[in-house]
Structure formats: structure tokens, C-alpha cells
Amino acid sequence: MITDLHNFLEQYFTSHECVVVTENGTEMTIHLTRELDQVLMNRPFYWHYMDKTGRQGEPMSIQLDTSTAKPENNKEWIHFGSPRLQQIFNHIKQKARYTMLYEETNIQVQTALLPWLIANVAVHYIGSQKKQEVYSIGLHLLNGSITTNMMEHIDSFVLQRTMSDYSYTISPIIKPISGFNRIFQFIEQQLLDANIQWARESKDLLQEELQLVHYFFDKQEENRDILEKENERLHERLEPKIEINLINAGLFYLTESSTQFILKK
Template sequence: MITNLHSFLHQYFTVHDCKVITENDTEMTIQLTRDLDQVLMNRPFYWHYMDKIGRQGEPLSLELDTNTEKKDNNKEWIHYGSPRLQQIFQHIKQQARYTMLYEEKDSLNKSALLPWLVTNLKVQYAGSQKKEDIYSIGLQLINGSIVSNMMNQIESIALQRVMSDYSYTISPIIRPISGFNRIFQFVEDQLLDQNWQWAIESEKLLQEELKLVEYFFDKQEDNQDILNKEKERLHERLQPKIIIEIINAGLFYLKEETTQSIINKART
């Protein structure tokens, strides 16, 4: 699960070439690029006018507060479930569902880059109470090591879209499609270890509501179609279920020492 939303957002904006102007543990000011301004700031008429008069235009900046509770400041509070975060997730799904990045290096020595499958997943809990969690999982495609909070692990690593000179990639032993299956199984195993009281309570409430509508419509004739629709509506609203959805994924080629460091941290 992504436990550090701040790090996740930092990675998102830097990967999209935005400049982090100021930042502390819970606040950040981001200078947007034109592309992200168009995605996030809802100013189509402004950009249309800039293009019409032949000017470059000025992208806006975002001042975000990632604290767990809303503070009395001028920054936009962004949290799980907030419209801004959902907007970012939607952009990731549409424009950056899959990417390939390479760790930057500046030495003249030839060095290998090892493949990682990095996947960000949204886990939605549906029932009488709804919530969602974000999981960021990295799978090393040579030895099969799995690491949680992968975005936090790589946030300080310089990544680029083009491989540096004197670098070469090692071909995956584990195929990406098999890697996705391993990641899903890993997340499902973690979910099985959670407290399922929410699902028990939601199922209990569903059965109680079904009995009520059956009792009500039992007193009336020729209402079977309405009864069936009411039951369907109750199942849709209260039936406990978990939905796992891929936000985005990528093949990341990292240096051997970086790979070993990530695996070592995951073991501690």
C-alpha cells in the first residue's frame, strides 16, 4: 500500500517534468508544464487563445497540502478520495498506463540494468462502507523478489526515458504477464490477512434489508418486477466486494547496486 501520498505525488510530478519549487514533509509547490496544466487546471479557452495569438502561455502552479487532516492554510488539501487525486489517477490511466524508464548513470564503465515490473494498484472496498487503498508493488524480473511501497523506494533515483551510454539491459527471466499474476497474488494474500469485520457487517445489513423489502412486497400483489429491482439495488449497494484495478505500470531498469539496496531494505 502507498503509505506516503506525498512521495507518490512527488514522483508523479517529477516524472512529468514539473519543477518542485518548494517542499517540506507535508506541503509542496509545483510548477506545472503546459501539458499538465491542460490536464489538471481546466483552462481550455486560455490555451486556445494563446495558440490563436501565437503565444506560449504561462502554466499555473499548484500548492498542495498532503497532511492527513485539513489545515487552515491557502494550499489545496489533497488526500485519498479527493477530486484532485482522482483526476491524477485518471490521467495516469489515460496517458501513462505503461512506461519504460532507465536509471541514469554518468560513469564510462559498462554496467548492467536489471528489469523491475512496477505496478500501482487501486484496491476498492465496496459495501455498506466504502474506502480505497493504493498499493505500489515492485517485482524483480530476474529473481522474483517482491517489494512493497515501491514508489517510495525509487523516489530518490534519477530515472529517464532513454538509456544512458555504456549501459545495457538484462532480459527478464520472468515474463511481464506472469509478473502481473504474481503481483496480484501477492496483493490478494495481503488482503486475506486483513480484518474482514467490515464485510461481515455489510453482509448482515444486506440480509436485513432484503427481509424488509420481501416483507413489504409480500403484502402486495403483482409486484415481483419491482421486488426484483429492489433486491438488485440492495445487492449493488451493500454486497461486500473488493475490486483491484491497475492505475499504471512500468518496466524500470535499475542498476545492480540499486536493485540490491531496494531488496535489502525490504527485508529489514
Template sequence: MITNLHNFLHQYFTIHDCEVLTENQTEMTIRLNRELDQVLMNRPFYWHYMDKIGRQGEPMSLYLDTSTENKDNNREWIHFGSPRLQQIFHHIKTNARFTILYEETDGDTKTALHPWLVTNIMVHYCGKQKKESVHSIGVQLINGVMKTDMMNHMDGLSMDRRMSDYSFTISPIIKPVSGFRRIFHYLENELLEEDMGWVKQSTDALNEEIQLLDYFFHQQEENKEILEKEQERLTERLQPRIEIEIINAGLFYLTEEASQLIIKD
């Protein structure tokens, strides 16, 4: 799963051409561009007014703290489950579900770029105790090597939507569709290895709630429809299940040097 949210956010903002003004291990200051200001800062009237008077407008900056606990340091604490992170995930899902990026090279040397399929996947655990986890998984489409925590492995690489001069791509041996299958198969196996105690807890809670309903509505034929609706509501809320959702995915073409470093890491 994504163990370093800080690096994930760094990649998100830099890929979207926002400037990271200051940064340390747990804090970052980002100057947004107009696109992400409109997405994240909820001030449509400002941009409407700027357009009306013919001015460029000034995007805002975000002051983020990615610590595991809120330090109350006049920065916005962003963490899994926070509204800001959900806002970012929503933007990725609706506007950048699939992308193609190329590692930047010096543009002077003929350089081969190797294809990686990279996916960021949200796992929803539904039941009595709801939780979410995000997994970043990449598969090299030449040799089939699979790496978890892929966004962190790629941290520090300069990527662009355009290929640098004298670079060329190597055609995948493994088709992207097959790459997706491999990633989902891997993730499903990982989930099967997890502690499933929460499944029993949710199932027990659901059975107890349904038994209580049956007790209160027992032999009340006129309330049968209400009983059925309540049972459906309880089942939707408490029945244990896992839902897997792709946040986004992309083909990332990396140099052989970067690919080897990722594989060895």
C-alpha cells in the same frame, strides 16, 4: 500500500517533466507543464485562446499539502479520496497505463540496467463502508525479489524515457506476464490476512434491507418488478466485495547499485 503519498506525487510530477519548485516533508510547489495544466487545471478556453493568437501560454503552479489533516494553510490539501488525487489517478489510468523508464547514469561508463516490473494498484472495498487503498509493488525480473511500497523505495532515483549512453539492459529471466501473476498472488494473500469484519457488517446490512423490502412489498404482485429493481440496487450498493484495479505499471531498468539498495531496504 502507498504509505507516503508525498513521495508518490513527487514521482508522478517529475516523471511527467514538471518542476518541483519548493518542497518539504508535507508541502510541495509544482510548476506544471502544458500537458498537466490541461489535464489538472480545467481551463481549456485559455489554451484555445493561446493557440489562436500564436502564443506559448503560461502553465499554472500547484501548491499542495500532503499532511494527514487539513492545516488550512492556503495550500490545497491532497489526500486519498480527494478530487485532485482522483483526477491524477484518472490521468495515469487513461494516459500512462504502461511505461518503460531507465535510471539515468553518468553516460561515461558501461552500465548494466536490471529490469523491475512496478505496479500501482487500487483496491476498492465495496459494501456498507466503502474505502480504497493503493499498493505499489515491484518484482525484480531476474531473481524474483518482491518489494512493497516500491515508489517510495525509488524516490530520489533519476529516471528517463531514454537510456543513457553506454547503458544496456539485461533481458528478464521472469517474463512480465509471470511477474504480474506473482504480484496479484501476493496481493490476494495479503488481502486474505486482513480483518474481514466489514464483510459481515455489509452482509447483515444487506439482509436487513432486503427483509424490509419484502415486508413492505409482501403479496403485492403488481409491485414485483419494483421489488426486483430495489433488490438489485441494494445488492449493488451493499454486497461486500473487493475489486482490484491497475492504476499503471511499467518496466523500470535500474542499476545494480540501486537494485541492491532496494532489496536490502
């Protein structure tokens, strides 16, 4: 899963050509482009007016803080589950749900590029306490090796939409559709092995709430409809469950040296 939210956000904004000024380990000021101003700042009237008057317009800047606890400053606290981060995830989904990229090679020697399937997946925990985690998983489509925190591993690579001269791709042994199944099975196993105390607590709270509802409404026939609706509402709110959603994914062709670098992590 994404363990360094600050680094993830820096990658997101710089990849969209924003200027990012990191003030310390958790605070950042971002000078937005017009595109991201329109995505994040909810100013449709302003940009409509700029277009009508033939003016360029001035994108806004935002100040974010990625601290694990709410900071005591005037910057916007961004964290897993925050509306701002949901905006960014939604934009990623709409903008580039699937992609194919090639590692740049600047040598005049025949260079093989090896296939990786990379998927960024959001895991939503639903119950008495809601939270979200993001997994970034890479699957080597030749030998089936799985690597976590994949986006952090490839952060230093130069990737492009077209192959460099003298490069050629190796065909996957594992087909992408099978690769997706392996990635989701891996995440599901991680969840099965994780601490499920949150689910037990949510289940216990659900039983307590159901007992209270039955105590108040179960004695009279005219309350039967109210009882059924309250039961349904409580199960919807407190029944522990997990939803897994694909944010985006891509087929990445990487050099042998980069592949070995990832596999040794």
C-alpha cells in the same frame, strides 16, 4: 501500497516539470505547467482563446493539503478517493500506462542492468463504505523477489529511456506476463490476510435493508417488480466486493548495487 501521499504527489508534479513549494508536512503549492493546467483545471475555453490570439497563456497554481483529516484552512484537501486524486490517476493511466526505463550509469566500465517489473495497482473497496488503496509492487525478474512501496525505493535513482554507454541488460528469467500474474497473486494474498471487518459490516447492513424492503413490499403481488428492483439496487450498493485495476507498469533495468539496496529494505 502508497503510504506517503505527499511524497507521491511531489514526485508526480516535479516529474511533469511543475514547481512544488512544500510549506509544511502536509501543505503544498504547485505552479502548474500548461499541460497539467489543461489536465487538472478544466479551462478549455481559456487555452483555446490563448491559441487563437497567439498568446502564451498563464498556467494556474493550486494549493493542496494531504492531511489525513479535513484541514481547517483554504487549501484543497486531497486524499484517497478524492476527485482531484482520481484526475491524477487517470492522467497517469493515459500518459504512461507502460514504460521501459534504464538506470543511469556514469562510469566507463561494463555494467550489467538487472530487470525489474514495477506495477502500480489501485485497489477499490466497494460496499457501505468505499475506499481506495494504491500498491506499488516491484518484482525482480531474475529471482522472483517481491518488494512493496517500490516507487519510494527508486525515488533517488536517475532513470532514463536510453541506456548509458557501457551498460547492458540481463534478460529476464521470469517473463513479464508471468510477472504480472505473480504481482496480482501477491496483492490478492495481502487482501485475504487483511482485516475484513468492513465486509462483514456491509453484509450485515445489506441483510437489514433487505429485510426492511421485504417487510414493506413482499405482501402484495403488485409490488413484486418494485421488490425485485429494490433488491437489485441494494445488492449493487452494499454487496461487499473488491476491484483491482492496473494504474501503470514498467520494465526497469537497475544496477546490481541498486537492486541490493532495494532487496535489503
